[in-house]
Amino acid sequence: ETGVTQSPTHLIKTRGQQVTLRCSSQSGHNTVSWYQQALGQGPQFIFQYYREEENGRGNFPPRFSGLQFPNYSSELNVNALELDDSALYLCASSSQGAAETQYFGPGTRLLVL
Amino acid sequence: AQSVTQLGSHVSVSEGALVLLRCNYSSSVPPYLFWYVQYPNQGLQLLLKYTSAATLVKGINGFEAEFKKSETSFHLTKPSAHMSDAAEYFCAVTFSNDYKLSFGAGTTVTVRA
Numbered sequence: 001e002t003g004v005t006q007s008p009t010h011l012i013k014t015r016g017q018q019v020t021l022r023c024s025s026q027s028g029h030n031t032v033s034w035y036q037q038a039l040g041q042g043p044q045f046i047f048q049y050y051r052e053e054e055n056g057r058g059n060f061p062p063r064f065s066g067l068q069f070p071n072y073s074s075e076l077n078v079n080a081l082e083l084d085d086s087a088l089y090l091c092a093s094s095s096q097g098a099a100e101t102q103y104f105g106p107g108t109r110l111l112v113l
Numbered sequence: 114a115q116s117v118t119q120l121g122s123h124v125s126v127s128e129g130a131l132v133l134l135r136c137n138y139s140s141s142v143p144p145y146l147f148w149y150v151q152y153p154n155q156g157l158q159l160l161l162k163y164t165s166a167a168t169l170v171k172g173i174n175g176f177e178a179e180f181k182k183s184e185t186s187f188h189l190t191k192p193s194a195h196m197s198d199a200a201e202y203f204c205a206v207t208f209s210n211d212y213k214l215s216f217g218a219g220t221t222v223t224v225r226a
Contacts, residue, residue, distance in 0.1 A: 042216030056212035104156035
């Protein structure tokens with residue numbers, strides 16, 4: 001059974017650019033959640049996708065957007081990058097339901113200069 | 114607001130000593146509670162979770178946690194620390210009508226030889 005994978009592992013961008021991060025969910029999971037983890041902090045929820053639809057969103061601006069594909073993989077897009085967007089971006093896959101365990105990928109570390 | 118608080122950002126223990134990490138939640142509805150561990154430059158790994166079954170939950174690597182409704186707590190313990198337990202630990206909460214995990218700020222554990 002393949003776990004959650006994310007690409008790329010590291011990324012350096014400059015302020016104002018756009019970035020796309022990718023996530024492949026674990027086999028059998030239909031839900032993907034994205035989190036932002038700033039240095040020294042706990043992860044913050046960005047949004048969740050279930051069956052290709054956004055299922056909930058945290059306190060992030062619209063320049064953070066996402067997609068989920070029919071195979072349940074997902075993308076996180078961030079437009080007009082700001083310095084504060086520098087963080088570890090974590091993807092988690094699960095079955096639908098609050099009690100279901102979310103399984104995390106290794107993350108993508110984004111540095112915005 | 115419903116949230117989780119981890120008391121103590123850093124905990125240092127001797128090898129073989131008890132590990133105790135504190136987590137308190139605030140909620141007006143029954144919570145689902147999770148403990149995750151994060152090793153350097155890695156994603157989050159589930160240690161254990163409480164989803165309204167037994168209040169004493171046993172997890173991986175010898176960890177366990179007890180849900181105490183009267184104290185709104187879900188503290189994590191391990192009787193005997195090992196060097197490999199050095200990591201960051203996160204407590205997280207969600208609810209039956211929710212879709213996201215809300216994380217505490219984390220507790221960094223160091224283990225002294």
